[in-house]
Amino acid sequence: MRIDVLTLFPAMFAGPLDESIIMRARRKGLLELSIHDLRNWTHDRHRTVDDRPFGGGPGMLLKPEPIFEAVETLSRPGTKVVLLSPSGRKFSQAVAGEMAGLPDILLVCGHYEGFDERIRLGLAHDELSIGDYVLTNGALPAMVIIDAVARLLPGALGDDQSAADESFSGGLLEYPQYTRPAEFRGMKVPEVLLSGNHAEIAKWRAQQAQKRTKERRPDLI
Numbered sequence: 608m609r610i611d612v613l614t615l616f617p618a619m620f621a622g623p624l625d626e627s628i629i630m631r632a633r634r635k636g637l638l639e640l641s642i643h644d645l646r647n648w649t650h651d652r653h654r655t656v657d658d659r660p661f662g663g664g665p666g667m668l669l670k671p672e673p674i675f676e677a678v679e680t681l682s683r684p685g686t687k688v689v690l691l692s693p694s695g696r697k698f699s700q701a702v703a704g705e706m707a708g709l710p711d712i713l714l715v716c717g718h719y720e721g722f723d724e725r726i727r728l729g730l731a732h733d734e735l736s737i738g739d740y741v742l743t744n745g746a747l748p749a750m751v752i753i754d755a756v757a758r759l760l761p762g763a764l765g766d767d768q769s770a771a772d773e774s775f776s777g778g779l780l781e782y783p784q785y786t787r788p789a790e791f792r793g794m795k796v797p798e799v800l801l802s803g804n805h806a807e808i809a810k811w812r813a814q815q816a817q818k819r820t821k822e823r824r825p826d827l828i
Contacts (some may be wrong), residue, residue, distance in 0.1 A: 608712075613643050615716070620750065624642075637760045669718060683711060689733045715731075778827060782813070
């Protein structure tokens with residue numbers, strides 16, 4: 608899988624994308640990742656990427672010219688162009704699963720007051736938001752999406768079943784889990800998990816997942 612990121616802040620990506628599962632996926636050749644500075648597609652001495660909105664209003668908008676040129680340079684046949692902004696559809700585990708099946712994604716990070724609408728109309732295949740809040744720019748959402756997608760690539764995790772058993776993978780929050788010791792500071796591991804009865808363990812986990820989801824995220828039920 609190939610992911611390109613178009614951003615005004617490429618230095619923000621150093622570190623998070625060179626650690627843990629993302630690093631492993633890159634080293635295994637499962638993920639080809641490239642970060643691009645949007646200002647490289649400007650042609651004035653100030654490297655201008657923004658301007659005031661027509662009709663007035665606060666802030667600045669990302670101009671269409673550098674983004675169109677950058678996207679047209681970086682795109683290949685089959686590239687899916689995804690804008691990152693608060694007005695996009697909400698990113699979820701299901702969306703991560705959809706994206707993990709794509710061969711080529713270009714993430715375009717928003718900034719300032721957002722995108723000139725012609726960027727949405729002329730370039731974007733999708734637009735995503737990671738939540739109902741506003742961040743300074745789209746770099747952090749891009750990292751979140753890359754992490755969520757990369758760990759779903761076959762071979763990225765030590766055990767591919769791990770991704771299938773996590774919260775949201777089956778539509779529910781994950782059940783409680785325990786490890787050794789069997790008792791710690793008076794808190795005991797539920798007896799069913801020590802029983803070796805796999806059918807009963809599976810039943811208990813399903814019940815606990817339902818219970819936890821109902822208590823914490825009833826909107827998922």
